Amino acid sequence: MNGGPLSDIVVVDLTRALAGPHAAMMLADLGARVIKVETPGGGDDTRGWGPPFVARPDPAGEDGLTTDIAPADGISTYFLSCNRNKESITLDLKSPAGRDTLTELVRRADVLLENFRPGVLDRLGFPLDRLTELNPGLVVLSISGFGHDGPQGGRAGYDQIAQGEGGLMSMTGPDPQTPTKVGVPIADLLAGMYGAFGVVAKLTERARTGLGGLVRTSLLAGMVGVHAFQGTRWTVAGQVPAAEGPHHPSICPYGLFHSADGTVQIAVGSEGLWQKFAPAFGLPVDAPGFATNADRVGNGPAVRAAVDAAFAEYPTADLLAELARVGVPSGEVKNLQQVYQWDQTRSQGLLIDVQHPVLGPLQLPGPPLRFFDGTGAEWHREHTAPPLLGQHNDSVQAWLTGSDGPIDGTA
Numbered sequence: 001m002n003g004g005p006l007s008d009i010v011v012v013d014l015t016r017a018l019a020g021p022h023a024a025m026m027l028a029d030l031g032a033r034v035i036k037v038e039t040p041g042g043g044d045d046t047r048g049w050g051p052p053f054v055a056r057p058d059p060a061g062e063d064g065l066t067t068d069i070a071p072a073d074g075i076s077t078y079f080l081s082c083n084r085n086k087e088s089i090t091l092d093l094k095s096p097a098g099r100d101t102l103t104e105l106v107r108r109a110d111v112l113l114e115n116f117r118p119g120v121l122d123r124l125g126f127p128l129d130r131l132t133e134l135n136p137g138l139v140v141l142s143i144s145g146f147g148h149d150g151p152q153g154g155r156a157g158y159d160q161i162a163q164g165e166g167g168l169m170s171m172t173g174p175d176p177q178t179p180t181k182v183g184v185p186i187a188d189l190l191a192g193m194y195g196a197f198g199v200v201a202k203l204t205e206r207a208r209t210g211l212g213g214l215v216r217t218s219l220l221a222g223m224v225g226v227h228a229f230q231g232t233r234w235t236v237a238g239q240v241p242a243a244e245g246p247h248h249p250s251i252c253p254y255g256l257f258h259s260a261d262g263t264v265q266i267a268v269g270s271e272g273l274w275q276k277f278a279p280a281f282g283l284p285v286d287a288p289g290f291a292t293n294a295d296r297v298g299n300g301p302a303v304r305a306a307v308d309a310a311f312a313e314y315p316t317a318d319l320l321a322e323l324a325r326v327g328v329p330s331g332e333v334k335n336l337q338q339v340y341q342w343d344q345t346r347s348q349g350l351l352i353d354v355q356h357p358v359l360g361p362l363q364l365p366g367p368p369l370r371f372f373d374g375t376g377a378e379w380h381r382e383h384t385a386p387p388l389l390g391q392h393n394d395s396v397q398a399w400l401t402g403s404d405g406p407i408d409g410t411a
Helices: 019-029 077-081 096-108 128-134 159-165 186-209 219-225 228-235 271-280 293-298 300-311 316-326 336-341 343-347 393-401
Strands: 010-013 033-038 086-090 111-114 139-144 213-218 254-258 263-267 351-356 360-365
Touching (some): 010 096, 019 033, 019 086, 019 111, 019 139, 019 186, 033 096, 086 393, 096 128, 139 186, 186 213, 254 300, 263 316, 271 293, 271 316, 293 300, 336 343
Parallel strands (some): 010 033, 010 111, 033 086, 111 139, 139 213
Antiparallel strands (some): 351 360
């Protein structure tokens, strides 16, 4: 596993924004060579998404970054979040030269990723049958907003729209009257995760058959795919879930409560835990409305009020210590500064160091997977910074043709 689980895989990434780039980054994190194809002049949409945009404050090389700059003078932190470990080339896919270069890339690739509106890749001259003709072993991942067919198959997809249409916002927020989006573009991210999972599954099948094929997913599919027990509340029990704030709809007490000087979260996820938790905090273990989880869920407001009243006597640190002593899973609510400064986060490889060609040394959020061989030795990828637009035009051209000329005339 010297080069990683996917070290022999070449990925051509035609995607932009987030769902597709996130899928491609996941494959790159596993060791695949990912060649990101961007439009000359502007590149991926996310290169212009901000603020914040960052730049070195002094071309002479002073340490530090500045964010008080115009987009044209800086680099989007959004782009930096989803494009590590990739190469960037620029191609005009509407030009014969651009299509010729893409043809050569397809012939050499193992995977092609695209998230154009349905039909766009066909109009560019690369329908599935053409891709398969060029490379029978090619695995194609196609990500759309709401699916590639069906009554709304051609509809454009944006994350917050999909969060709403996919039901997630109706279950998120302080109450049913305040539908709330998740604080990250979760529809995009989940579509990318499911897409990467599908690619790896298809590559496994290819190892048996020698043939590639098509994998499809969508932002809508990502949303429905994570409904979990909320989905079966409707499909099986006929209940329509609604937002309930920071508390679990099927387990009680499970959620956010108030200490004397802050907030904590607890998860009393079994009757055994309740039998330990309740007496430790003076709660009625077997009283009506408290005796079983079903009772407590039905009596939720009263149970939660009793827990809040008990917790109000404890400073947060003391409360967490007591909960740990009793054996009840608990924690505080951290902001992102606290998360990234937390030694546990750092111990798990969730921060990585890269050298950016313009910004210099950067720390980025790292991949969530770790890999070990049979001896327990861990594989560490040598991470690279998200690329500049067209940074690898010449090197990829040299790989394709052996020449030193720029790709599509766009050095």
